[in-house]
Amino acid sequence: MRQKLHQWLTDEQNRALNKSDHTANDYQTILDAWKASREIPGQKGSLVSPGAQRPLSLANAKLAWLICQKCALDFLGTIWSLNPLRTTAMLLINILRSLFPAFRGYSQALIVDELQTLIASGNFTWSRLLSLSCTELIRRLFESLLDYLATSNETVVLESARFFVEYQQLEQRIRLDIPTLSDPIVRDLLQESDLFARSFSGSGFGLLSPLDFMQIFALVTEIASHIFLILTLTCGSTQLGILLFYLISAVLPSVVTWCNFSQDRPDSQYSQREIRAADRQERMRSLAYSDAHRPEIALFGLRDWILSSWSRARKIILESEQSRHNRHSAFFFNLNFSDLVLALQNVPFAILLQSSTVTLGSLTLYRNSLQSLIYASRSLMTTLRMMFQGIFLMSAFCTSMKIQPQLKPKEQDTVKYKATARGAGIKIRGISFSYPGCSEPALRDVNLELLPGESLAIVGHNGSGKSTLAKILLRILDFDKGSFLVNDIDVRRYNPDDYHRHVTAVFQGFSKFNSTVQKNVGLGNIENLGNRPAIEQAVQLAEADALIASLPKGLQTKLQTPGFESISYPGSNFTTPHLHGLSGGEWQRVAIARAFMRVSEPDVELMVFDEPTSSLDPCAQNAVFDNIHKISRSPAGERIKTVIFITHQLSTARRADRIAMMEDGMITEFGTHSELMERNGSYAKLYRASVL
Secondary structure, eight states: OHHHHHHHHHHHOSHHHHTOSOOHHHHHHHHHHHHHHTBOTTOTTOBOOTTOOOOOOHHHHHHHHHHIIIIIHHHHHHHHHHSHHHHHHHHHHHHHHHTHHHHHHHHHHHHHHHHHHHHHHTOOOHHHHHHHHHHHHHHHHHHHHHHHHHHHHHHHHHHHHHHHHHHHHHHHHHHSOHHHHTSHHHHHHHHHHHHHHHHTTTOSSSOOOHHHHHHHHHHHHHHHHHHHHHHHHOOSHHHHHHHHHHHHHHHSOOOOOOOOOOOOOOOOOOOHHHHHHHHHHHHHHHHHHOTTTHHHHHHTTOHHHHHHHHHHHHHHHHHHHHHHHHHTOOGGGOOOOHHHHHHHTTGGGGTTTTTSSSOHHHHHHHHHHHHHHHHHHHHHHHHHHHHHHHHHHHHHHHHHTTOOOTTSOOGGGOOOOOOOSSOOOEEEEEEEEOOTTOSSOSEEEEEEEEOTTOEEEEEESTTSSHHHHHHHHTTSSOOSEEEEEETTEEGGGSOHHHHHTTEEEEOTTOOOOSSBHHHHHHGGGGGGTTOHHHHHHHHHHTTOHHHHHHSTTGGGOBBOOTTOOOOOOTTOOOOOOOOBOOOHHHHHHHHHHHHHTSTTSTTOOEEEEESTTTTSOHHHHHHHHHHHHHHTBOTTSOBOOEEEEEOSOHHHHTTSSEEEEEETTEEEEEEOHHHHHHHTSHHHHHHHHHHO
């Protein structure tokens, strides 16, 4: 089943949701309905918080019906296609099982009536009573066996549905870029979509699983069967009186003792494989949902690696859960004898009913049918309320799957990036950018031109827009207006994934991954994650070889990072490996090595470094920049890579061919070091202040 599901996800590329037949109008209709459902009645402009329950009103009922028409059938069809035979069997078996209560009551009524006849005739024998009891026990054993088989089948169906929904949600989180995630509507959509995905694991409210939705058909069938029995037996004033009596007594508070021979056994110890899988699953999920890691995930193309790592870990967890479920589901211990005992308790009343036309079996059947009818009706109402809320969560999930990253161009406008082997030529004209919710722009009318293979140093005071400009150069952020050409092509025509394969970078807020040194470095070029020589070369270029040699296990040393704790499990004796902490400068060397993983690739034409050596000593800074200079040129001395670095060390800025002075989001001065010093402007003042 898992291989089939994995093949379906890989080969078909999630065709059901990503290539559905919905038109653009359908998509907008679902989105509008989802937005309208969040409006608080009587409070114009006020919305319920993401995940909050929608008021049960006629307007929301119409919206729910509209959503069902547009996407519910498609979504349920997708879930059905994961396991067509098992899902169909699950639906049919649940409808069949819904008839069991009525059949059980009718069977018990026949037994009680026969017992009443035996007692009344004086021909009562214990052997006859034992024979009837054994017959009822055999019927219950068959019923329990069918329940066990049905539960096992449901487990497989729900497991595949959970995997599919969780995978879709995780993939979408990774695929979306920062500008898209900055939209409040998108964030709310994803939050409710996440609730819907997590509900398949039994948390949250809403459409908890396909089984809960299909349970409606089973409950309706059960209610109908009980009503049929009650109407069949209510044929006189005496029966009507009994009906009314038990109807009143059924709604009164009562205590029912359920005999259950299966006791919950404590969880057995989790294996080290399961614990490591759970730990890896949570780490991958943390990466996918972390805004702090998103720039490097996009730049270094870590999406497929995260998804495949999460998938392998998730499958191990699901296998473990199914195995434990099977071990704890001994069906023959789950027999419920309570209603049989209650039926036998009515035997003493047989003498009282000897002169009446009402049999004890009829009385028992009335009571059981009415109680079951009331219980089933309550369950149906609860399920309907949950389904009503779940429809809107489902609409958020389906709608969020249609969201396209803002940085991704339309297919007809996309141009494939072609490396020139001379470095990237950059032309920026009049670029401006404002962060969402900010009235003041972070960049305004920025102009910049850099020839292929040139180096540029961007300097300025804190908050002048340097890091924002770097993220725009790397296509992590978009710009509001202006033009940005790379190799004389509008950068917006490049697919970001394609563009990122030709650049590398060190971010000022670089990521610290909860893993080994080797993976922290190797993630800079995911294809060479297991290539030890390539990782060692990157470490040497970053001047970090001495650091690695000092670590307890070298490249295999697991690093301590903030914000993530491993999971503990009951009964586990697995100990988390010792985590080694690094200083700020040591972490910076690791981040530089990560960026250098790509520099040997001939297609990489642009290197951007945002304060790459801010925590290093002067000697180390010079060594790193010497290596950057060496990398940017061929063995023959020709320029092959364009280098842009942000620095507060103006002595380092002198290394660059050009220097851009930024103030208040603008490039106020641009030229060589000598030209800017002769101009005696802001750069010259800043330089003189830094060297004094």
